[in-house]
Amino acid sequence: MKKHNIIGRFASLILMISLFATSCKKEEQVVSPPLPGNEFLTTVKLQLVNTTTNDTVVAIWKDLTPEDTNPADTSLAVLNLKKNSTYQATIYLLDETKAPVEDITEEIKERANYHQLFYFPASNLGGNLAVNLTDTDTNSPPLPLGVTSNFITSNVASGKLNVVLRHQPNVKNGTFAPGSTDVDVNFQVNVID
Amino acid sequence: MKQKSFAYSVLFVCGVVLLLFASPKNIEAQGCNLKLTIHISHTEQHSAGQEVIFALQKEQLQITKTGNELLLFEGLCAGQYNLFSKGLYEGVVDTTFTISGPTEITIQVNSLNRKLKTVEIHDDHFERIGNESISTTTLRQADLDANAGKPLGEMLKAASGVNSLQSGPTISKPIIHGLHSNRVLIINDGLRLESQQWGSEHAPEIDPFTVANATVLKGAASLRYGSDAIGGVVLLQPHEISIEPGTELEVKAVGINNGRMGALSVCLDHTFSRKLKGLGIRLQGTLKDAGNLKTARYFLQNTGVKEKNFSSTLYYQNKKLIVEMSGAVFTSKIGIFGGSHAGNLNDLLAALQQSEPVLKADFNRKIERGFQDILHATAKGRICYHFTEVSKLEVVYGLQRNLRKEFDTGLPFSTDPAILSAPQADYRISTNTLEALYTNEFKNNFQLSTGASFITQGNVFEGLSYRALIPNFRNYGGGAFMALSKRVKKILLETGIRYDYRWLRTYRINYSTLNPFTGDRDFNNFTYTIGGTYRFNDFMSLNLNVGSAWRAPNVNELYGNGVHQSAASFEIGDSTLKSERAFNSAVSFILKKEKLEIEAGIYSNNINNFIYLKPLLSPVTTIAGSYPAFAQTQVNAIISGVDLDLKYQVIPKIKLGTKISLIKGWNSTIKDYLIFTPANRAEVFLVLEGKANERGKKPYVKINYLMVARQNNVPQNSDYTSPPAAYQLLNLEAASSFGKKQPIEVGISIYNLMNVAYRDYLNRFRYFADDIGRTVMLRITIPFTFKKLKK
Numbered sequence: 016m017k018k019h020n021i022i023g024r025f026a027s028l029i030l031m032i033s034l035f036a037t038s039c040k041k042e043e044q045v046v047s048p049p050l051p052g053n054e055f056l057t058t059v060k061l062q063l064v065n066t067t068t069n070d071t072v073v074a075i076w077k078d079l080t081p082e083d084t085n086p087a088d089t090s091l092a093v094l095n096l097k098k099n100s101t102y103q104a105t106i107y108l109l110d111e112t113k114a115p116v117e118d119i120t121e122e123i124k125e126r127a128n129y130h131q132l133f134y135f136p137a138s139n140l141g142g143n144l145a146v147n148l149t150d151t152d153t154n155s156p157p158l159p160l161g162v163t164s165n166f167i168t169s170n171v172a173s174g175k176l177n178v179v180l181r182h183q184p185n186v187k188n189g190t191f192a193p194g195s196t197d198v199d200v201n202f203q204v205n206v207i208d
Numbered sequence: 209m210k211q212k213s214f215a216y217s218v219l220f221v222c223g224v225v226l227l228l229f230a231s232p233k234n235i236e237a238q239g240c241n242l243k244l245t246i247h248i249s250h251t252e253q254h255s256a257g258q259e260v261i262f263a264l265q266k267e268q269l270q271i272t273k274t275g276n277e278l279l280l281f282e283g284l285c286a287g288q289y290n291l292f293s294k295g296l297y298e299g300v301v302d303t304t305f306t307i308s309g310p311t312e313i314t315i316q317v318n319s320l321n322r323k324l325k326t327v328e329i330h331d332d333h334f335e336r337i338g339n340e341s342i343s344t345t346t347l348r349q350a351d352l353d354a355n356a357g358k359p360l361g362e363m364l365k366a367a368s369g370v371n372s373l374q375s376g377p378t379i380s381k382p383i384i385h386g387l388h389s390n391r392v393l394i395i396n397d398g399l400r401l402e403s404q405q406w407g408s409e410h411a412p413e414i415d416p417f418t419v420a421n422a423t424v425l426k427g428a429a430s431l432r433y434g435s436d437a438i439g440g441v442v443l444l445q446p447h448e449i450s451i452e453p454g455t456e457l458e459v460k461a462v463g464i465n466n467g468r469m470g471a472l473s474v475c476l477d478h479t480f481s482r483k484l485k486g487l488g489i490r491l492q493g494t495l496k497d498a499g500n501l502k503t504a505r506y507f508l509q510n511t512g513v514k515e516k517n518f519s520s521t522l523y524y525q526n527k528k529l530i531v532e533m534s535g536a537v538f539t540s541k542i543g544i545f546g547g548s549h550a551g552n553l554n555d556l557l558a559a560l561q562q563s564e565p566v567l568k569a570d571f572n573r574k575i576e577r578g579f580q581d582i583l584h585a586t587a588k589g590r591i592c593y594h595f596t597e598v599s600k601l602e603v604v605y606g607l608q609r610n611l612r613k614e615f616d617t618g619l620p621f622s623t624d625p626a627i628l629s630a631p632q633a634d635y636r637i638s639t640n641t642l643e644a645l646y647t648n649e650f651k652n653n654f655q656l657s658t659g660a661s662f663i664t665q666g667n668v669f670e671g672l673s674y675r676a677l678i679p680n681f682r683n684y685g686g687g688a689f690m691a692l693s694k695r696v697k698k699i700l701l702e703t704g705i706r707y708d709y710r711w712l713r714t715y716r717i718n719y720s721t722l723n724p725f726t727g728d729r730d731f732n733n734f735t736y737t738i739g740g741t742y743r744f745n746d747f748m749s750l751n752l753n754v755g756s757a758w759r760a761p762n763v764n765e766l767y768g769n770g771v772h773q774s775a776a777s778f779e780i781g782d783s784t785l786k787s788e789r790a791f792n793s794a795v796s797f798i799l800k801k802e803k804l805e806i807e808a809g810i811y812s813n814n815i816n817n818f819i820y821l822k823p824l825l826s827p828v829t830t831i832a833g834s835y836p837a838f839a840q841t842q843v844n845a846i847i848s849g850v851d852l853d854l855k856y857q858v859i860p861k862i863k864l865g866t867k868i869s870l871i872k873g874w875n876s877t878i879k880d881y882l883i884f885t886p887a888n889r890a891e892v893f894l895v896l897e898g899k900a901n902e903r904g905k906k907p908y909v910k911i912n913y914l915m916v917a918r919q920n921n922v923p924q925n926s927d928y929t930s931p932p933a934a935y936q937l938l939n940l941e942a943a944s945s946f947g948k949k950q951p952i953e954v955g956i957s958i959y960n961l962m963n964v965a966y967r968d969y970l971n972r973f974r975y976f977a978d979d980i981g982r983t984v985m986l987r988i989t990i991p992f993t994f995k996k997l998k999k
Contacts, residue, residue: 043668043681044680045715049719050672053672078829080719087830182617184577195618197618197832
């Protein structure tokens with residue numbers, strides 16, 4: 016008698032579990048699109064203003080299909096700069112999958128103590144392009160951030176400029192090594208007459 | 209003094225289902241090929257010549273065996289037996305029990321003058337029909353205890369032929385004969401573990417403290433357990449709830465200096481008496497907390513672990529019926545070593561240039577961002593009904609829900625607090641399984657085992673990444689199998705066939721239009737095996753097994769696309785992949801004598817359409833830089849090797865042993881080696897055993913020297929750096945039991961005694977940091993027993 020009682024309870028438990036299991040079965044049929052509040056890095060825009068002529072030069076590197084094997088659009092990732100000039104540069108990191116476009120640079124500035132931008136002119140530019148960072152974070156002493164900078168050109172030359180955003184939570188020390196890379200893109204730089 | 213008190217008795221008889229081979233010795237009856245192994249733990253050292261004699265009687269038939277520590281009764285028919293002791297322990301044991309399968313029992317004899325009247329032993333969890341000729345290693349409580357506190361995958365390495373795939377020191381999963389993840393099934397307490405096993409950094413969600421017994425089936429053992437097990441099966445069993453009325457409480461505490469880990473596991477069993485006779489309940493829980501681990505030279509930042517596990521079981525047993533209901537919740541939070549986050553290939557290459565991580569750390573218990581948060585809940589119901597002594601039907605239902613949240617090192621770019629606290633990847637998978645198994649024994653020594661199983665699984669992925677790493681899916685699967693075995697004199701022959709069908713529907717969206725779409729795939733195929741065992745005599749046998757098994761491609765192999773952060777690689781799925789088909793053949797030789805034990809095996813596993821990540825020539829460039837690309841590709845592969853286990857008692861109390869595993873993985877399509885094949889390894893050990901104590905436990909000290917060779921057989925252009933150097937580790941372990949009335953068991957293990965700085969080829973974090981340094985583990989186990997034993 017005891018036995019039947021136990022079997023009965025057991026059977027009803029199984030039934031309950033199965034009902035519970037089937038009731039939430041459709042969950043997988045709803046595929047969540049990218050969350051609206053989350054921002055993706057799609058675009059790196061460099062905006063340079065010539066300090067003497069006030070000419071503005073803009074270069075854009077973009078990949079509108081993030082996390083994908085499709086190649087990036089680098090057709091506009093070219094900076095044509097006058098020789099022996101100084102440019103005030105600002106970098107914009109954008110999410111162009113959104114409308115309107117989201118500016119992620121604001122969040123980088125908010126978390127300035129965790130980030131640093133690095134600009135590496137390639138060796139074939141032969142030192143004819145120098146980049147000096149002009150902004151800092153709130154560390155004590157302050158460390159460079161790199162959202163704004165000065166681009167200083169000398170003679171005619173051509174080569175790549177590598178721009179890297181390092182993510183360095185709690186380990187930022189002004190050097191490249193700690194942390195990991197969030198952005199690593201190349202711009203073609205032509206220093207011209 | 210020793211002679212004075214023959215009022216020894218059996219305190220504790222535990223039926224553990226295990227066998228290495230079953231074979232006939234005295235084939236007097238028909239349909240009889242079961243084996244009973246009795247291990248005897250003596251209270252006191254007895255002088256030579258005073259051997260223990262046990263007699264096993266069934267009706268008119270009486271078999272007597274003499275031995276010192278190990279007695280084997282073979283060629284037994286299923287049924288009820290009377291077991292009694294003669295000679296030294298005359299009159300001590302006199303018990304009746306039922307044998308329905310290969311059975312192993314341990315009898316601990318002590319002088320507490322208690323007598324056990326009846327014991328029933330059922331073998332319900334573990335059917336070996338059709339699997340008996342497969343090479344097998346079983347780890348028992350003592351083997352597992354010596355590695356207490358380690359991840360499960362590391363504990364299983366004590367079995368020869370088993371390695372582990374690690375992602376840092378705290379995430380480990382077993383590799384059997386070079387295969388892992390979806391190619392190895394883990395059956396925990398009768399249920400197939402279903403989670404996101406495809407991921408190399410997804411460790412099995414099992415509380416190692418619940419495991420009393422781990423059996424590794426090496427080779428294609430899919431017949432009984434469903435498709436996919438082309439590498440092998442790991443069977444994990446808890447210890448059985450005693451059928452004697454009373455209460456048992458076991459408290460196990462483990463402390464480890466490295467990571468300052470503390471773990472406490474408590475297991476309470478109560479078996480009711482009188483009206484509720486046969487009903488037992490178990491409540492079990494484990495807490496574990498560890499901080500940053502240390503290598504030989506430095507701490508590893510953010511490598512803490514927190515685990516909270518709970519399980520409960522309700523168990524009812526009478527002569528014919530067993531009903532079991534259980535529920536378990538496993539939760540863990542595992543820190544991911546901060547230095548292992550590579551933003552892109554340049555980051556990884558920079559890390560490889562460093563002799564130690566740039567990221568410095570001290571000891572810290574706090575787990576920071578860069579962690580996994582896992583919950584695995586299991587509900588199980590099992591009914592087993594014995595129609596006769598030799599036939600039974602078992603039905604098992606299981607529900608598993610696995611929630612895995614992975615938080616990356618970096619906060620997402622957002623101002624929305626909900627996004628900032630959300631995991632980068634959030635996997636939810638629910639699995640329902642139903643399985644029925646019927647076994648019977650017929651005339652002419654025929655044994656039959658047949659069964660069917662059903663599975664359905666739903667997976668949901670949400671996360672902050674732009675694309676789903678793996679798509680949402682629903683799958684249904686069904687399978688049926690039949691296995692037969694027949695004994696002809698010294699030969700046992702077995703064969704079996706299984707059919708499985710799998711249907712998979714994925715739910716995806718087009719990321720440009722955000723329109724949902726679905727895609728269906730289905731797979732079906734046969735698994736078959738044929739094997740034989742030749743038994744030369746009581747203690748020596750030769751096994752041959754040939755089998756074929758298959759595995760459907762996993763959803764990540766079909767549709768997974770994306771960056772693998774710790775490997776800095778971009779992996780590209782292929783939705784047209786076919787099933788893998790393995791042809792496995794193995795020969796093993798087993799010798800088990802008191803002074804000498806040998807297990808030697810040679811195997812070859814030929815896998816057609818073996819799915820692997822093929823390196824592509826051009827890297828994938830994303831805004832975060834470039835990644836080497838790998839595409840899921842099918843080739844033909846051959847994995848072959850040799851395992852040897854040897855243990856020899858040189859003089860009384862001193863045993864010498866060795867374990868050797870040699871393995872070669874070959875990609876026969878491109879005529880090159882297979883990547884991530886375990887390196888050859890060998891260990892030698894020396895065991896000093898003392899006198900058994902009151903409870904029959906022997907104190908021991910074991911010195912183990914492990915040598916792992918450098919893996920020189922690696923394919924070209926598939927890895928970022930050459931494999932790490934060979935290494936040697938010295939390990940020490942010792943255990944003893946104290947206390948007469950209330951025993952306390954104490955064990956100490958020292959891993960990497962010489963504090964060697966080393967890196968292992970199969971640890972994916974070897975790019976970034978050394979493996980762990982000297983680790984001292986102290987374990988205390990206190991079993992409390994509250995029982996009324998009949999005088």
